[in-house]
Amino acid sequence: MSLPHAILTALLERPSSGLELTRRFDRSIGYFWSATHQQIYRELGKLEGAGYIRALPTERPARGQKKSYEVLPAGREELARWTSAPQDPKPWRDxxxxxxxxxxxxxxxxxxxxxxxxxxxxxxxxxxxxxxxxxxxxxxxxxxxxxxxxxxxxxxxxxxxxxxxxxxxxxxxxxxxxxxxxxxxxxxxxxxxxx
Amino acid sequence: MSLPHAILTALLERPSSGLELTRRFDRSIGYFWSATHQQIYRELGKLEGAGYIRALPTERPARGQKKSYEVLPAGREELARWTSAPQDPKPWRDxxxxxxxxxxxxxxxxxxxxxxxxxxxxxxxxxxxxxxxxxxxxxxxxxxxxxxxxxxxxxxxxxxxxxxxxxxxxxxxxxxxxxxxxxxxxxxxxxxxxx
DNA sequence: CTGTCCATGTAAGCGGTTACATGATTTT
DNA sequence: AAAATCATGTAACCGCTTACATGGACAG
CATH class of the missing domain: 1.10.287 (Helix Hairpins)
Structure with a gap:
């Protein structure tokens, strides 16, 4: 369950659209947590539904139009909570x-x-x-x-x-x-x- | 797609039943490829269907009865094929x-x-x-x-x-x-x- | 106006995880 | 006979992967 939190982190560092996030997941963040654009769009939808993020107000919210997101206070709190909670290391599988x-x-x-x-x-x-x-x-x-x-x-x-x-x-x-x-x-x- | 091949390997080393395999996947093999018993039973079914393994002949094949498997020649060939085929390393995710x-x-x-x-x-x-x-x-x-x-x-x-x-x-x-x-x-x- | 990006999405399938079900064997 | 354990399985869910679909913007 790290993808939503990786996205929250990325959005806190800089509000972005889905495609921009995808690009960032190809470089920096993707070095330790990769994700495809489909995963990201789906997750953005969920995070918005949960009230953790919101789309930045824009003129024309339509399909094919860029849509940027920012993190809401609830999202920041959830991220802080998840970060502090203990998690077992996954066994290495190769x-x-x-x-x-x-x-x-x-x-x-x-x-x-x-x-x-x-x-x-x-x-x-x-x-x-x-x-x-x-x-x-x-x-x-x-x-x-x-x-x-x-x-x-x-x-x-x-x-x-x-x-x-x-x-x-x-x-x-x-x-x-x-x-x-x-x-x-x-x-x-x-x-x-x-x- | 490593689980079936890990099972083939284990069965070549020693013919086993589902539960015995599960035990072995908890120790030795599981150190680098873990699997639960449900995964193993499901995979054994598939491998048998594909003609890669067969159940050792036993008197009473019934539910709750021990059922051991051995690898057939086709299974060994498939394992050799898979082993030699190139595979990209998975990026580390943590x-x-x-x-x-x-x-x-x-x-x-x-x-x-x-x-x-x-x-x-x-x-x-x-x-x-x-x-x-x-x-x-x-x-x-x-x-x-x-x-x-x-x-x-x-x-x-x-x-x-x-x-x-x-x-x-x-x-x-x-x-x-x-x-x-x-x-x-x-x-x-x-x-x-x-x- | 055709093709090519850019941007956001849908759908199907697969492997892994968790919870539960059931029969057989052994222990007390 | 009851309880614990062994052994095999079913069912539901979830995340990830791959392939495909749609609409807008822009270049030639």
Whole structure:
């Protein structure tokens, strides 16, 4: 249930229309919470219905016309409430690990290995992008509370991408030491450790 | 679309019933792909319908009776196919970052700070559990290809939990240097860097 | 006036989550 | 016999994804 609150946050930072929000969710906010324009429009409707936001008064409210929203006091309160309420971290879920484990049992590794290389370069690119942003937006100066918190978030992104690149590199090294494909397991079905 | 393939993998490692699978998804596999028993039963039905698995012949196939499944050749082929096909990494999505950014704009940080502390201890516990497993199941010996790949996956878990604990610790430090609550931003609405 | 963006929407489908239902087995 | 547990399932809801639809503004 984070999307409505991500939208409230974005609208507090700057009142926007649906499409503008979509654009902002493609860059900054989308780095840690992505959303398509359909999600956003639907959610804007709900938030307006709940009295959390309202459309800025405009001359011609018609289909195909730009419609900007701003946050109402009730919306700000809801956001503060949600932010302070405890929430459990979601367990990390990654299809890549499923694939690795699957490739271990079916005994073919070349396909995944190629994809690991591809993922590595994607993560390297992402990491470079984050570091670029850090250099550009968080130099000296700029240390209000807001800046420091946003920097913290960016740091998390950098740290996570760093682990990914390191882990993928070490995984590829490990693959290099593995026997070639085809040696499908005929080992005597010993009990798996299940770890 | 990873659940069916995670189930195929698990069934290749060892033919199981629905409930046994559920148990295994609570431990080992669930560390990187969790699933409830309802998901699993539904998926078992689909996989059987697709001809990927079959129920092991048993005397009394009735409701409330244990029913074990094994993977058919078509299932193994599908798993090999899926494993080798390229897949894009899902962007990391985390509500915690939404909350941090939200707390930055509403100006109240004590609530999140408490939860950061809680998350830190949760991640520390998880990290300890993984390290325990590593010590127990991946000592010397045990270096077939399967072992090495499973170890690699576990390593990813350890690495990720390590970054989280480090980042959370540094975040809490940063919070210690922040001004107390209430100082809601009345800064002159300067353009956000949007990073 | 045709095509191309811009902007807002609708509809269908799928996976995941939660709550509940029911039969079989084991325990006390 | 009652209660607890094992085992399999149904039903409803919700968020996300993808594809498609509609209307206005503007360029050639």
């Amino acid at each position: 299809a890549l690990f499923v694939r690795l484990r699957a490739s271990a049992v079916v005994g073919t590794t070349t396909g995944v290995e190629d994809d690991l290389r591809r993922h590595l370069s994607l993560h390297q690119r992402q990491l470079a992008e984050y570091e670029e942003i850090e250099k550009r937006d968080f130099g000296p100066g700029r240390d209000t509370a807001q800046d420091r918190l946003q920097h913290l978030i960016l740091r998390a992104g950098i740290d996570l991408e760093t682990v990914w690149t390191q882990w993928l590199a070490s995984a590829l090294e490990e693959f290099g030491r593995l026997p070639e494909d085809g040696g499908r397991e005929e080992e005597p079905e010993r009990e798996q450790p299940e770890s | 509500a915690l970052f939404v909350r941090l950014r939200a707390s930055a704009v509403v100006g109240t940080t004590t609530g999140v700070e408490d939860d950061l502390r809680r998350h830190l201890s949760l991640h520390q516990r998880q990290l300890a559990e993984y390290e325990e497993i590593e010590k127990r199941d991946f000592g010397p010996g045990r270096d077939t290809a399967q072992d090495r790949l499973q170890h690699l996956i576990l390593r990813a878990g350890i690495d990720l939990e390590t970054v989280w604990t480090q980042w959370l610790a540094s975040a809490l430090e940063e919070f210690g240097r922040l001004p107390e609550d209430g100082g809601r931003e009345e800064e002159p609405e300067r353009e956000q860097p949007e990073s």
